[in-house]
Amino acid sequence: MAEKIKLSVDGILALESSFIKVPYEQLKKANRKAQKFTEKELSNLASGVADLAKGKGSGAKDPVKALDAMIERMNKLKRKLDELKAEETMYAGKLAARLSHLQDLAHIRTLTAPEFAAWAHLRLQRVLLDYLMRQGFLTSAKLLATGSSSHSASDASGSVMNLAAASAAAEPMAVDTDPTPAPASQVPAPHPVAGLVQFADLEFFTHQRRIERALERHSCTEALAWCHDNKVALKKLKSHLEFNLRLQEFIELARTRQLVPALEYAKTHLVAFADLGHTRAIQQAMALMAFPPTTTCEPYRTLYDSDRRWTALAAQFRADNFALHCLPPLSALEATLQAGLAALKTAQCGGKHEDRSINCPVCVPDTFAVLAEKLPLGHHVNSCYVCRISGEIMDEDNPPLVTPEGYVYSRKAVHEMAAKNNGFFRCPRTHSIFKVAQMKKMFLT
Amino acid sequence: MDAIAPEFDKFVARHHAYVDETSAGLDGLIATLRAARDQLAGTDQDAGAKKAALAMLSLDVKGQTSKIMDTTKDISSALAKCGKAIDKKFGTADLEWNPQAFEGKDHLIRQLIGEHFIREGKFELASTFQKESGLSAAPAKNSQFQELNDIIESIRHHDLGPAIEWAESKRFELNRIDSTLQFDLHKQRYLQLLADAGPRSPGLMAAIEYARKYFSQFPACIREIQPLMLAAIYAGQPTAPATYRTLLARATSPTAWSNLERQFARDFCSLLGLSPDAPLYTAITVGTTALPIIMKMSTIMKEKRNEWTASNELPVEVPLAPRHQFHSVFACPVSREQGTDLNPPMMLPCGHTICNESLKRISKNGSIRFKCPYCPQDTTMAQALRVYL
Known part of the structure; x- marks a missing residue:
């Protein structure tokens, strides 16, 4: 059993998609936002200036005033870009820390290497963090990530920028709280807890939580804005979320019997979905105008069932948000725990x-x-004998000995006990006493 | 991973440039606009000059904006390349192979997380978590875990002081469980002193003084003390014989330190009657290597439309590190089946062991004498002994 068990690095990495993809997607989103904003403002500026040169447009009468307005807009663009660039830098930092954490695994060759134990310890910390965030325990998650609650632990809805500042501030903090800083000549500690902040997707889950809370309050606005931000990706996913949100807003108008606004709403927002296979749902929705909320007639009663529909919307939003970032429906903690047990x-x-x-x-x-009750047993092709006394694994150097009653212990443990008891061995399970010579060697098979 | 790193590094390098260039570009643009504005606002210009200035400005702005746009597009394409490399390596991961296993057991998972935080000495986190997750009872606070984790933390920072102090206070209990911890801690401290001293004599004397003071308390370890004292001769000499080089290297060897850390945790917990590793850590560490194997199997089984989660055993072996093997397992060398209470392992007089069903088959239900499948000795079913592992 002493041979080194090789580590299957690729297999482990294959299950880490969301760990990399969440910061990547956020980085991409910030970058795209910056690009779009820059493009829009700069092309506006270029055409505005060109118009001025030709004496055209609204600014032609007073070019100085027009230029003042342009300068103001450029200053605004610069400020906005600085914010977005800081956001990009933060996500890039997370991505870098995570890639390097996964890269560390490539240098670990065996399951028994101490480096693997350290790596696994860090992994445990981050799957715990992931679980806390997924469950919405954001205060605990922040505490685990920063190792301190002295800042930002009380504000449950920190904005992205606040969090960026918090995570930037947390790094020197974590170093400060270090009980015994390693002298310069020594090897640094193998558990870089400070890095845990880089493994936390607090911005992502805080944002998700805010939208979920809005849906709990029966407001679709935030979720619709999210749909708009992720239009292309949601289309690829064939998500019905946006339609269901629109439908819900329509139902709410029908519920309060605001029939004219409801009709207007349907014209602007629902008709567009008719081509996407929602014709029947739209027809049903339109019929709601004829049925009051108190109706017992199906399917209209179900459509008016407020609690059920809002809960379903929140679940659907969550599922889509997860799918967009390759977050599996089951948390890594639970999945790993199932496999391990x-x-x-x-x-x-x-x-x-x-x-x-x-x-x-x-x-x-x-x-x-x-x-573990509903989990299968581990499968073993080879026998493994663990000594009941010492907990050691028996091998050629420390082979199993069998008492006349059939109970197996390692030779080392038997001899150690016999040495203290005048050559007698007392079976811990049956309490019978034997001479060591009465015990028989069992072959390892 | 090898494909992602260079693309990502390229992105990071370009991003630095992008941050600076767009910033400088916009500053330049704003300065140009300001200069033009001031020129136009001036009264000494005639209409024709103003018109010419605006035409110049238009050209200038066009050039500058397109430069900024190019930088912006550049960074996006670098990021997209990075994304492609990531997508290639990381697909959509499905982690579900046994969806019913934890159904309705969320509260248990929360409970064990709370207990784990206690175990790691994170008491503040544990109580925050208890409140936030609505755990009914706060997991019992145990100051012993605080002590354990504080000492482990110092060992990780190569500071042996607190560990040695603890071992000294538990000298009697440690002796009772035959622990060599106390000596091993002093040994590591001595080697550390030697490593710090190098060839210089004052440091060396300190190390020897340390040895005189502490090693003398362990007369039983004389065989180990001898090479340790000899190592002092070779401290700081790269040409030392291999034995002493290895010994001296232990002062900075990660393996030696992590073994010492484990040994400390094991003995500390052993005095408390607990496992050296937190159970959640053990389960997740094993799961980290087990999950990919199980997922792969599950995918294959799904393709073949075989149901296996219902059966009582994983269809594939997950290699376990020896320190994660806590129970004996008997796999019959004849039938390859695992021993159970109904089909227990039976030892033949020669010392070879097979399962009861294989024994029945070979002996035709005990009706004939048979030869052991592994050696020439022949025997009967009645002579086989049921063994308890």
């Missing part, structure tokens, strides 16, 4: 008290053991 699970886990091991997660009652 299944691989560790044996028929002995959580069984009789004497069969349990204090080191085995699956044997932890009430939590892990219950989670």
Whole structure:
């Protein structure tokens, strides 16, 4: 069993899509926004100046005033671009830290390398962080990411810029709180906790939370703005979210019996979806105008079922937002935990008290053991003998010995106990006492 | 990863340039506009000169704006290239292979996260999490974990002081579990002193003084102390014999430090009757290597339309590091099946072990004598002994 087990780096990396893609997509979004804004403002400026030169346009009468306005707009563009560039730099920093964290894995060759233990520790921290954020426990997530609650822990809805400042400030902070700074001559600690901030997608989840909250308040405005920002990607995804949001706004107008505005709304917003296979839904919606909210007639009663529809909208938004950023529906923490518990699970886990091991997660009652209930057992092609006394794995150097009653222990443990007890061995399970000579060597197969 | 890094580096380099260039470009543009404005606002110009100035300005602005636009487009295309490399490596990851396993168990996951924070000594986080997640009871605070984590943290920073102090205070308990921790900590500190001293004599004397003071408390370890003292001769000498070079290198070896850290955690927890690693850490570490294997299998099985989650065993073996093997497992060398209570392992008189069903098959239900599948010895079913691993 002593041979080194090789690490399948590619396999592990393949499951890290969202870790890389969330900051990448945000970087892309900020960059596209900057590009669009620059393009628009600069082409406006160029044509405005060209018009002035030709004596055309509204500014021709007073070119000085027109130029003043242009200068003002350029200053605004510069400020806006500075903001967006700072945002881009922040996301690029996250991407860099994450790529390098994944790259670290390429240098680790075996499962048993200490570097892998350190890497796995950091990975645990970030899948925990991911879980907290997905569940909407953003205060805890911030605390875990920064290792301190002295700042921003109380403001639940920090804007993107606030968070950018917080994450920038957090790095020197994390160094400050370091209990014992390593002397310069020594190797740095293998657990760069400060890097955890770079692994947190707080902006992403805060934004998502804000839109979800709006939907809980029965407001579609924020979600529609999000749809607009992600128009192309949502089309590729064949998402019905935008239609359902529009439909909901229409239903709300019908509910309050504002029939004329409802009709107007349908004309401007619903008709456009008729070509996309929503004809029947639009027909049903239009019929709502004839049915009051108190109707018991289906399907109109269901369409008026407010709670159900708003909950469904929030779920659909979340699913689309996840899909857009390659976030799997199941969190990495849960998926990894399932796989880990299944691989560790044996028929002995959580069984009789004497069969349990204090080191085995699956044997932890009430939590892990219950989670593992519906999971399959690990599959083993080869036998593995773990000594009940020492917890060591038995091999050629420390082979299994069998008592006359059939109980197996490692030779080392048997001899150690015998040395303290005048050559006698007492079986911890049956409490029978034997001479070491009575025990038989078992072959490893 | 190898394809992404160069594209990303290119992007980062260009982004720096982009930030500066667009900034400077806009400043230039604004300055040009200002100059033109001031010129036009001046009264000493006639209409023709003003017109010419505007024409000049138009040309100038056109050139400058297109330059800024080019830089902007450049950075977008660098980013897009980066995106392509990322898409190639990272597809959509599906992590679901057993959707029902954790159904309705969210509260348990929260509970174990709360316990994990306690275990890691993050008490403030644990109580924030308890409030935010609505966990009914706060996980019990345990100051021992605080102590453990503080000491581990200092070991990670190569500071052995707190660990040595703790070991000294638990000298009696550690002796009872046959722990060599105390000696191993002093040994590492001594090697650290040697490494810091190099060939200089004052430092060297300090190291030897340290050895005199502490090693003398461990007469049982004399065999280990001898080479350690000899190593002092070679401190700071690159041409030292390999044995001593390796020994001296332990002062900075990550493996030696991480082993010491594990040894400390193991003995500390052992005195508390706990596992050295937090159970969540163990489960997630194993899961990190297990998940890709299981996902791959699951995809293949889905393609072949085989259902396997219902069966009671994973269809594929997940290699486990020896320190993650907590229970004995018997796999019959004949049938390749795992031993169970109904089909237990049976040892033949020669010392070879097969499962009960294989034994029945080979012995024709005990009716004949048979030869062991692994050695020439022959035997009967009645002579086989049920073993308990």
